[in-house]
Amino acid sequence: MKTRRDFLIKSAMSAAALVTAPTWLQGAPSIIRNFNKPNSLINGVQIGCITYSFRTMPDQSAEATLRYVKDSGLSAIELMGDPAESFAGMPVSPINRMRMFQLGGKARRGEELTADETKELDELRAQGDAYQKEVAAWRATADMKKFEQFRKMYKDAGVSIYAFKPSAFGKNNTDAEIAYGMKAAKALGASHITLEHPSDDAHTLKLGKMGEQYGMAVGYHGHEQETFTFWDTALTQSPKNGLNLDAGHYIAAGQTDLIPLIEKQHSRILSMHTKDRTTPANGKGNVVWGTGDTPIGEMLQMMKKNKYKFPATIELEYQVPEGSDAVKEVQKCVEFCQKALA
Structure with missing residues (x-):
């Protein structure tokens, strides 16, 4: 009885205190629910990150990867296969x-x-x-429940997964592996899977049709082979085929029509890898953001102005300076985005 009485007295006192508290504190339950959760939706533009950016960190587990993402201030990611698949028992x-x-x-x-x-x-x-x-x-x-558990762990921490990139979608993978990858992506809450463009029209047709079957979009990533028409065939093959555009590689390839490409294909861009690279004339380097030739600020402002919904995915590829680490460098990239979108 004493324990119950003490509980009731303390509860009444807490309620009374909350009524007389400042307005902002009266919303305490919702504040508590969102406490310590990152938010990288900046003025309508979703800033994300591919977890490949943390490849130099010592622990590659699901839990450690989540910690890196949160410490970077990110609330959305493109997830590489290893953290989720190892968590699921691969x-x-x-x-x-x-x-x-x-x-x-x-x-x-x-x-x-x-x-x-x-x-x-x-x-x-x-x-x-x-x-x-x-x-x-x-x-x-593979048990999809493990991927659902992974999704919940990340969601509870305030991190959503918009894309999944396991090594399951290549020409040497079986149809069963491709189906597995798409089902796992759906269990993780992703809207699309990503892979390197296979440079094979038959394979992009197959992936697009399987994407239709499993309700999963397919984003094709390119390196320095990217051109204005690089994705055209895949886009005509299936409404589920789309771009995983890499803006940095596009610049390093010597292309000069990146902004027009984004304007033309914005409805088919599923996500955009964002990094700073230099043009061929300047050495094609992967460099610290703001020191290269990729118009990152202009791209982000265009996304904000036109209300484009695809995420800008930070991909850390420049060499991590001595005394720093991948998390600290991704934090700098997030800060760059915040200033560009202010």
Whole structure:
């Protein structure tokens, strides 16, 4: 009885205090619900980030990735596959990716490999093929409830997932893997999946039709092969096909019609990678925002003025300075967007 009486007295006192409190404090329950939640919707423009930006951070788990996103002040993301798929139980890769990258790069550059290096690279590739089959088998029976749990964890922290980018949509992936990727994206709350443009009309047709089947849009990303007409064929193949435009790469490719492209295709742009790069004449560098040739401020102002709804996705690709880290650099990019949209 004493415990119940104490509770009632304290509750009554709290209610009385709230009535006489300042107006802003009387909304305390909603304030508490939103406390410590990021908000990167700036004057109508959704600023997001691809989680690839945090690739240099030591912990790549779902929980750590969420912490990086929140610490950066972001409320929306394009999610790479690893954090979600590892959370959902995907088999861990046994491959030394760094070593495979080193040897593979040496071979691609035409540099001669020693006999031992050739043998090592062959073994790594064989391991990679075996692992891909293991992953494909796991994806065929993956539980979508784990992706729903992932979505809830992020949503509860104030972060929405607008795009998903697992390695499930390439020409070497099975139809079952593609279907898995689209269903996982939907479970995560994403409106679209993203992938590198396959430069294969048959494959973009297949993905567009599967997108129609699973209710999922498909955003094609380009690098320096991007042109004004780069996406035209895919766009005619399916209403679910769209652009995952990379503004920085477009500038580095030497194109001069980025703003007209955005104006023409804004209704088919699903998301836009935003980074600062220089033109070919200036070295094609990935540089600190505000020091390159990408018209980031102009693009953001155009999005604000015309009420474009696609997100501007921060992609950190310039080298992280000594003494800093990826989170601190993404924070700087967010601050750049805030000033540009003020």
